[in-house]
Amino acid sequence: MNTLRFLVSEITEQGIPCNTDVAVNTIQPPGVEGIPLERVSVSGTIMRVGEDFLFQGHVRGVFVHACDRCLELAEAPFDAVVLWTFKEGLAPTAAGQWGDIESADGADAGDLCYFQGPDIDLGPQVWEEAVLSAPVKYLCRNACRGLCPHCGANLNEQTCDCVKEEAVLSNTGLAGLADLFPDLDRKKSKE
Ligand SMILES: [Zn+2]
Ligand SMILES: [Zn+2]
Structure with missing residues (x-):
């Protein structure tokens, strides 16, 4: 049972809490290149707001990848605050007309998503958030000394x-x- 799916008919104005660890392979879209995401969890509330639905909460996770300098495993945790608005229907194709909702002062008021059918699946949004949170570089520690270019010794652990x-x-x-x-x-x- 996918705990990121919510039956629209059950979502109330009070909201339904969502606190769940997510198996990475259940949210990775087919045919999409993987990301070194080790763990991901979602916490927040999905609620009905008029005709629409709002999810407000956090996507947290940990990326694990070889350190760019010393090749030891480096962990890069992230904690993203998310605000997703779900509208029923097909996503309009006109670029620029929809997408991120900008409030009058230009601040990002969250992402606009579309759903069809009896339930709302947070999975694609969680995946997108994780992809956006993936670090550009991995370091096991800020002051990683890397490997000696001559003998390959890990200079964090030894001098050569x-x-x-x-x-x-x-x-x-x-x-x-x-x-x-x-x-x-x-x-x-x-x-
Ligand atoms: Zn390192
Ligand atoms: Zn050396």
């Missing part, structure tokens, strides 16, 4: 000799440069 050797090399590099012109001053004074 590459960094030191590099430092030594650059020092000797400068020293070597000076060695190429050991008697520069002397020659100058002779000329």
Whole structure:
């Protein structure tokens, strides 16, 4: 039983609470590329407002993906405040006429969704919200030191000799440069 589905006839003006963990595979639309969403839950209230229905609440979840720097698993939790208005009928196709409801002062007053049939399914909205909440980059911690580009050591857990050797090399590099012109001053004074 999908707990994100509500029978329209049962939704009252007082509202029906919705607090549920959602199995990611039940909201992923067929044929759509997956997202590294590990857990997702929905909490809030769906209520009747005149002819329409309103869901107000939170979509929370956790993305788990390899850290962009060190490849350890990184968790990225999100908590999105959502406000969805459901209208019965077909979504108008004219672009720009509908979509996000903008209030007079330009503030986003929530998303407008359309439903047909006897029930309202929050699943597609939950999926959309999760996709929008997916982080652009994954870091296991803000100060992740990443992997050594030379030996692959995880620099969060250990130091490797590459960094030191590099430092030594650059020092000797400068020293070597000076060695190429050991008697520069002397020659100058002779000329
Ligand atoms: Zn990392
Ligand atoms: Zn190294």
